[in-house]
Amino acid sequence: MHIDEELRERHVLSITVTNEAGILARIAGMFTARGYNIDSLTVADITADHQISRITIVTSGAPRTIDQIMAQLDRLVPVHKVVDLTENGPFVERELALVKVAGTGEHRIEAMRIADIFRAKVVDTTTESFVFEITGPTDKIDTFISLMRELGLVEVGRTGIVGMVRGKA
Incomplete structure (x- = not known):
């Protein structure tokens, strides 16, 4: 190396x-x-x-x-x-993702349960699918997407990271 x-x-x-x-x-x-x-x-x-x-x-x-x-x-x-920001002291970083999941029956119920745990918000729904909005650190979003893959993940859109120094200055 x-x-x-x-x-x-x-x-x-x-x-x-x-x-x-x-x-x-x-x-x-x-x-x-x-x-x-x-x-x-x-x-x-x-x-x-x-x-x-x-x-x-x-x-x-x-x-x-x-x-x-x-x-x-x-x-x-x-x-x-x-x-x-990484070298400048404490900072906040977040990312937003829209995650479309299709499914019925138990998969649909499980997708809603996981979304609730991750505090993802339903921003669109049909009888066959959901679009969830989730914000947070990249690893949280990666984990959410990984779990949704098993339940019928259709599509993902991500904003990329935004960051800001913590505190007054």
Whole structure:
């Protein structure tokens, strides 16, 4: 095993940018050009005047690689701020998923029971299927989806991770 592979750590990066055409392509292009992988990516407008967006990227790498990614992101002109939430102290991260499950009889009852345990909400129902909405950490969503596979999983849509520093600042 190569040394860099041993030191690979998952990092959640929060990038505040000017909301302009092409910025997401430039950031994704930077990752691609340097061979960095993006595990999750979300983007949202965060100001009332629609001028600023937050991009949340989950990536993995050795500490030196993460430092390089941060420095390269910081040099892009429309980038205002880059924060490694993983290194910055306590933070909250969540993901949302829509999970469609088809089934009747006992499978339908079991799907509802598991959804209740996981605090998943039914957002659509027919006589043959449910669409559940579930939020939480990635491992919770992965477990829920895994359990639903056995009960008639049809389709999954996931948002990707969003994160925020805990506390006042």
